[in-house]
Amino acid sequence: MAITLALVGNPNSGKTTLFNQLTGNRQYVGNWPGVTVERKTGTLKSNRDVQIIDLPGIYSLTPYSNEEIIARDYLISGDVDVIVDIVDASNLERNLYLTTQLMEFGVPVVVALNQMDIVHKRGYHIDSAALSDALGLPVVEISALRGEGIEQMVSVAQAAAHKHQPVQPARFSQELEDLIGHLEGDLPAHVPAHLKRFYAIKYLERDQKVIADLGDIADLDGHLRAVEARFGDKADAVITDARYTYISHFVKQVQKRTNPEMSTTEKIDHVLLNRVLALPIFVLIIMAIYFISVSTVGSVATDWANDGVFGEGWYLDPLAIVRPESGAQAAYDADAEPYDEAQTAIAEFLSAAQDKGIDTSLIEAHFLAEPDESLLTELGEGFEPNPQSSAAQDALAQFERAAAEAGVIAHYSLIDEEELGQTDYFVYVGENGRTQAQALADEKNAEVAANGRADAITAVIYNFDSESASLSGSEDAQGVRVAAPHDHSHYGLWIAGIPTLIGNALTAVDCADWLYDLIMNGIVAGVGAVLGFVPQIMILFFLLALLEGCGYMARVTFILDRIFRRFGLSGKTFIPMIIGTGCGVPGIMASRTIESESSRRLTVMTTTFMPCSAKLPIIALISTAVFGGSWWVAPLAYFMGIASIVVSGIILKKTRPFIGETTPYIMELPEYRLPRFVDLLRSMWERAWAFIKKAGTIILLATIVMWFLSGYGIYEGRFMWVGEQLMDYSLLAGFGNAFAWIFTPLGFANWQAASTVVTGLIAKENVIGTMAIVFGASSSSWAQAFMDSLAVTAGSAELVPVAAFSFMTFQLLCAPCFAAMGAIKREMGGFNTWFWAAIGWECGWAYAVALIVFQLGKLVLTGSFDAWSAVALLILAAIIFGLVRPLPSYKKPQHAALS
């Protein structure tokens, strides 16, 4: 016979472990408080006729949380043949409290005593036979973790379901029983006989749902008053009291202390929750997580995934993890970096020579690694690039003479994203050129030294062709003489990246150009960008699962509750914030450990205000190019992130959607235990897989759309592929033009800046890349071109720093990349109001702060007050009002009756 078995128990009683044991570990569905709380269904591994329903972990059957409503509705529905109540034996009294409620459904109940090992370790003994006698229910000892006693539990449950013997509910004091009996007699006739006691008790507890079910029941009020008069307390307290009294009658006989000692948990808490040490230890643990998942193992894994598997390729070189400096990649880089540097120098010098009207086509064709296709076609079929050939050398000599005569000096800057530094290069030919370049470099160095930031910017002079020159003391080959690195296979066991493989395959089948570009630059690049984060996410979630599983996570709230409560956030908000500095996607996902739904939503909405690692290049650009490497830009960017989270928290907490839910803090601190490795792996994989699946679909679609917008456009009246050369005509440029006006009050209203906002949505790394493309066409330094364009949009040259800072502010605070938006969508439960509220708040906040930055900066610098200054002051006033206004009085209607 097919039966349905419902698993019910307190949170942390081992229910999910048992469910996995029963069903064969397969039916794993995420169950996070607040997200779609669902019940999991599976079938028994050994007998497919037994259906297992895993209900959410609950302490009681009051109708206050989603979990409890789901559990209660299901148990009343009559679809359940037997309830298996998982009781954490190490916390017997409180777990049996739920048992006394389960006994009122008229459904057979089997008690599964779990975690007996902890009981024994603590020096207790529990007499399960005596417990069974006292409750009048079958009691089975199990260990969900090790799979012990589970078969016996199933057969007892099956027997109980077949017999269908009505359960005798817990008996209270005679006086209370009499009053309940009277009330049962007066219940409406439609209440089924076996649920009469349940309804009577729930009525006394003023359960709104039951009162609604009962219909017109004004005449029952007398019963409630009778109970309260008799016991001198509110009826719900009387009932709770009666349940615990019932339990305490027998629990002393059942549970005996044999060998009392301080429990392990107490010993650990003595250190971890120590009044003095708790905060430093917490900081250390967070730093360790950050260190492992973001800066060391995590960044190695992300680099490998992004640049290796989803990049050009990678070396199979396990030793390099320990000693990267002697690995194959390091050997390749040692050859490739000077070559790349030299290639940049050549290209920059040639472009500077072209500006002076010198023909460079032969030099380009011979000495550039990737010369322009059209140039090669121009030179004809027979042309073979060969830097060593006499033709090439002759052309070089001729070019050098012309360049020296014209006094060509190329000047360009490169920004180091990691070191937040900038290097200025001066490329020259000949002795005269050397003197000139040296003079320019000295000038630059003096200027930098005058600003007091000599370490952020360095000037280097660079010979265009000399065989070797002294650069920081060593003899290095330079310019056109630098040899290209060997083939990858020369350095070690090279494994080509997925894009390379797909690219080769597409070339082999001679695929159409547009399709090749769509697949490679649209789909592969986009999906690769998402999948590249997977290793880091897995590491992070493994560590978070460890923290949750061992019991420390609950203690984090204990330590931080006081700080974050003020901002309407949970103590656990800190973890998403820290993780968010690495990547917003795992940061948002880490918010799942927050129990309170309103705090969790608030955290999801604000986590990406923290500058993630992809936003660092933007900070680097603004701080070096605009502010000459000033030390305060980067710390200020982080401070803005933290302040935005705190201020948003305080403001939003006072608005209706968030005030509606009080955030009670009543937290059980579970026993410490060592989680099983497989459970950690499963938790890690489940979350990573969800990320791959859902964020992957969104980003795929988004990148295809962006690929289309930036690649196609209307040129000379014709809709066509425009590519990078004609980017001004792309749909993206048109789009940028169409909404650039929005940024007028922010000081950067041109299509180039607007289009970086759009490409930043794909990935924040794109912002700098797009800037290089859209500003790169006009002059040798695109950073300079960017600043020149700001002088126009902001109104004057002196406002450039303010406009640039406003640009950075907006880029850092506005809606995150599509991958992070995918994570927000997941945490909010779909493209619902909450999702749009989150994106809207982020964009609105970014806009407001950037507007205040630009307009007030302008007011201070120019002293001219206009309408926009007034708007900025109004917004600032509104934010301050939101911060200081008192909490509006708002009563939760559904609870008013209960208080």
Added chain:
Amino acid sequence: MTLDEVRVGNSCTVTRFNGTGEIRRRILDMGITKGAEISVRKVAPLGDPMELTVRGYYLSLRKSDAADIEVVPA
């Protein structure tokens, strides 16, 4: 006296609970009922919340809620 006034390391017995709303049910469900014995184990580093032992397990509660719980020293 109320529970928030009990010093760390001391125990007490609940005499009355005056909480309201959702938090009231939660606290009752967690076993803080008339006659329950509570010992105060710790206070968080920043002075709030407090950690208790009640009915054999560890429970953490804010002081503002503990102020609604009337107790007598055990």
